[in-house]
Amino acid sequence: MRSALIADEVRVSIDCDADIVSARQKGRQLASQCGFPSTDLAVVATAISELARNIVRYAVRGEVILRLVDNNGQRGIEVVAADDGPGIPDIGLAMQDGYSTSGGLGLGLPGTRRLMDEFEITSKFGKGTSVTVRRWKR
Amino acid sequence: MQVPILKQGAYLIATVQSALTDEDLRQLRDALVGQVSKVRARGVIVDVTALDVIDSFATRTLRDVAHMIKLRGAETVIVGIQPEVAFSMVKLGLTLEGVATSLDLEEGLAYLNRKGNGSGYEVRTHR
Numbered sequence: 478m479r480s481a482l483i484a485d486e487v488r489v490s491i492d493c494d495a496d497i498v499s500a501r502q503k504g505r506q507l508a509s510q511c512g513f514p515s516t517d518l519a520v521v522a523t524a525i526s527e528l529a530r531n532i533v534r535y536a537v538r539g540e541v542i543l544r545l546v547d548n549n550g551q552r553g554i555e556v557v558a559a560d561d562g563p564g565i566p567d568i569g570l571a572m573q574d575g576y577s578t579s580g581g582l583g584l585g586l587p588g589t590r591r592l593m594d595e596f597e598i599t600s601k602f603g604k605g606t607s608v609t610v611r612r613w614k615r
Numbered sequence: 616m617q618v619p620i621l622k623q624g625a626y627l628i629a630t631v632q633s634a635l636t637d638e639d640l641r642q643l644r645d646a647l648v649g650q651v652s653k654v655r656a657r658g659v660i661v662d663v664t665a666l667d668v669i670d671s672f673a674t675r676t677l678r679d680v681a682h683m684i685k686l687r688g689a690e691t692v693i694v695g696i697q698p699e700v701a702f703s704m705v706k707l708g709l710t711l712e713g714v715a716t717s718l719d720l721e722e723g724l725a726y727l728n729r730k731g732n733g734s735g736y737e738v739r740t741h742r
């Protein structure tokens with residue numbers, strides 16, 4: 478189901494460490510405007526941090542798009558992390574806890590899925606990756 | 616954003632003041648591991664009360680700090696992880712296994728004092 482956009486989207490271009498911090502701070506701010514409780518603000522900010530770091534680490538540059546959305550009266554935040562990097566050769570593997578090709582902890586994608594209510598990933602080998610996550614207000 | 620490191624007796628105290636980039640975290644790690652031998656510290660406290668996010672990279676770096684300092688013969692305790700940060704860490708699957716944590720600075724100091732009896736030498740007690 479397509480949810481309606483209820484405010485202007487915030488776009489953060491990602492190409493260095495500092496952009497990871499700025500993306501998660503903007504996401505927290507937006508979620509806070511929507512009235513999310515503080516636990517959810519930390520959850521959303523952590524998820525954005527993981528997704529933005531994946532961009533820096535694997536694709537070098539990309540973009541995080543933040544939106545407040547409405548689905549039949551239920552409000553939430555949608556985060557899209559998109560890049561045109563090398564893509565993920567095996568999404569199944571990338572979604573497994575502890576699997577990493579960069580020496581990281583391998584928790585970024587599976588952990589982000591646990592943090593958020595909805596998680597979608599599309600990746601084309603050689604073309605890029607797009608991850609969309611949503612968290613709904615309880 | 617550099618993290619100030621204070622020396623208090625046999626301990627080093629690093630108080631994080633604001634959000635840290637990955638590079639800031641690496642600098643903090645290197646500074647602590649370097650300082651601990653320079654000043655012959657017996658314990659290190661990293662106060663993360665000000666952090667509103669501790670993600671996988673921050674967790675790994677804090678864990679590395681504790682393990683590296685352990686290899687230098689000193690103890691590390693991470694203090695001040697906020698409740699909502701702890702919630703997110705657990706959901707994400709992050710643990711600080713093998714790393715001492717305390718509620719706040721006061722508890723962290725008490726932990727180090729118990730560990731080393733405050734004298735700079737570890738006193739082993741048998742139960």
